[in-house]
Amino acid sequence: MVVAPIEPYGATIHKTKDDPVPNVHKDFHGALSYGLQFVQDAYGQESAREFLSGLAATVYKPLCDDLRDRGLNALRDHWKTIFDLEGGEYEMHFEDDMLVLTVTRCPAITHMQEHGYAIAEHFCAHTRIVNEAVCAIAGYASSVDYDQKAGTCVQRFWKE
Numbered sequence: 001m002v003v004a005p006i007e008p009y010g011a012t013i014h015k016t017k018d019d020p021v022p023n024v025h026k027d028f029h030g031a032l033s034y035g036l037q038f039v040q041d042a043y044g045q046e047s048a049r050e051f052l053s054g055l056a057a058t059v060y061k062p063l064c065d066d067l068r069d070r071g072l073n074a075l076r077d078h079w080k081t082i083f084d085l086e087g088g089e090y091e092m093h094f095e096d097d098m099l100v101l102t103v104t105r106c107p108a109i110t111h112m113q114e115h116g117y118a119i120a121e122h123f124c125a126h127t128r129i130v131n132e133a134v135c136a137i138a139g140y141a142s143s144v145d146y147d148q149k150a151g152t153c154v155q156r157f158w159k160e
Contacts, residue, residue, distance in 0.1 A: 027111075053132075056129075079101050099158070103155070113151070127144050128146075140158065
């Protein structure tokens with residue numbers, strides 16, 4: 001097994017020409033949690049999965065295209081930018097041809113816990129569902145093992 005460290009790079013997304021400071025609204029996680037719980041309660045878990053898969057294909061289309069073009073480096077750059085902007089604690093490395101992201105402090109779970117948001121019963125499943133959809137579009141696969149209560153997970157990505 002070859003383990004390669006990931007070098008840091010500058011955050012480049014979520015900026016506008018008028019506002020060079022990244023635009024991060026952590027309360028989005030709380031709104032997403034309430035929305036996911038509503039969809040699940042009103043329409044069922046399968047409807048929530050379908051909604052999130054469709055979301056991945058549209059909202060994350062640029063990431064899907066980047067993953068197709070640049071491979072796992074696109075996901076590495078994406079996750080590094082997101083976790084650095086949101087203050088998550090994580091470690092990333094390549095194991096042979098697999099990108100492994102280990103989250104030791106999820107910024108979404110932490111923010112919701114600190115601010116008293118109700119956390120959807122299957123909140124962390126949205127990461128798995130969105131990752132699977134993004135990866136499938138680009139010819140990749142993924143897995144997520146998570147502990148929602150602890151706010152930790154291990155995400156893996158590889159070429160199919």
